[in-house]
Amino acid sequence: MMKRIHVAAGIIINSEQQVLISRRLDHQHQGGKWEFPGGKVEANETPEQALIRELQEEVNIQVSSARLFDSISFDYPDKQVLLDFMISTDFSGEAQGLEGQEVRWVAKADLPNYTFPDANRPIVDKLLAD
Numbered sequence: 520m521m522k523r524i525h526v527a528a529g530i531i532i533n534s535e536q537q538v539l540i541s542r543r544l545d546h547q548h549q550g551g552k553w554e555f556p557g558g559k560v561e562a563n564e565t566p567e568q569a570l571i572r573e574l575q576e577e578v579n580i581q582v583s584s585a586r587l588f589d590s591i592s593f594d595y596p597d598k599q600v601l602l603d604f605m606i607s608t609d610f611s612g613e614a615q616g617l618e619g620q621e622v623r624w625v626a627k628a629d630l631p632n633y634t635f636p637d638a639n640r641p642i643v644d645k646l647l648a649d
């Protein structure tokens with residue numbers, strides 16, 4: 520049985536109501552797709568702590584606080600994930616792809632024009648309804 524990977528992903532919303540997305544590198548799982556930046560929750564970390572660490576490492580964003588927006592458990596053919604999507608408007612820093620990935624601020628209404636991993640479908644729908 521595969522071990523389910525616990526991931527914290529950030530829905531970061533700026534004062535113009537745009538959402539930060541980044542493009543997964545080709546060699547990564549679900550490579551080439553857009554994502555809400557984030558990564559694995561390590562042992563002894565809360566999802567919020569993991570989010571703060573990952574956003575600093577990946578996109579140069581300092582998150583001050585975040586709350587849980589939704590949790591999704593999803594089975595890819597090759598990987599099982601538990602995604603905690605954390606939402607925040609409380610952050611500082613200029614977004615930058617620190618791992619060489621593309622990052623973009625996009626209007627909520629434009630999110631359907633980007634291809635996300637299949638697990639994200641309900642999240643994009645919920646953000647649009649928000």
Ligand SMILES: Nc1nc2c([nH]c(=O)n2[C@H]2C[C@H](O)[C@@H](COP(=O)(O)OP(=O)(O)OP(=O)(O)O)O2)c(=O)[nH]1
Nearest residue numbers: 526528547548549554555556557558559600636638
């Ligand atoms: N960060 C993020 N990951 C997502 C989203 N949707 C989704 O299915 N995932 C999946 C893809 C990956 O299997 C996993 C996130 O892992 P990760 O960002 O730590 O990246 P990774 O496993 O490729 O490798 P690494 O960082 O340990 O090198 O969650 C999303 O919106 N954001």
Ligand SMILES: [Mg+2]
Nearest residue numbers: 556557558559
């Ligand atoms: Mg990551």
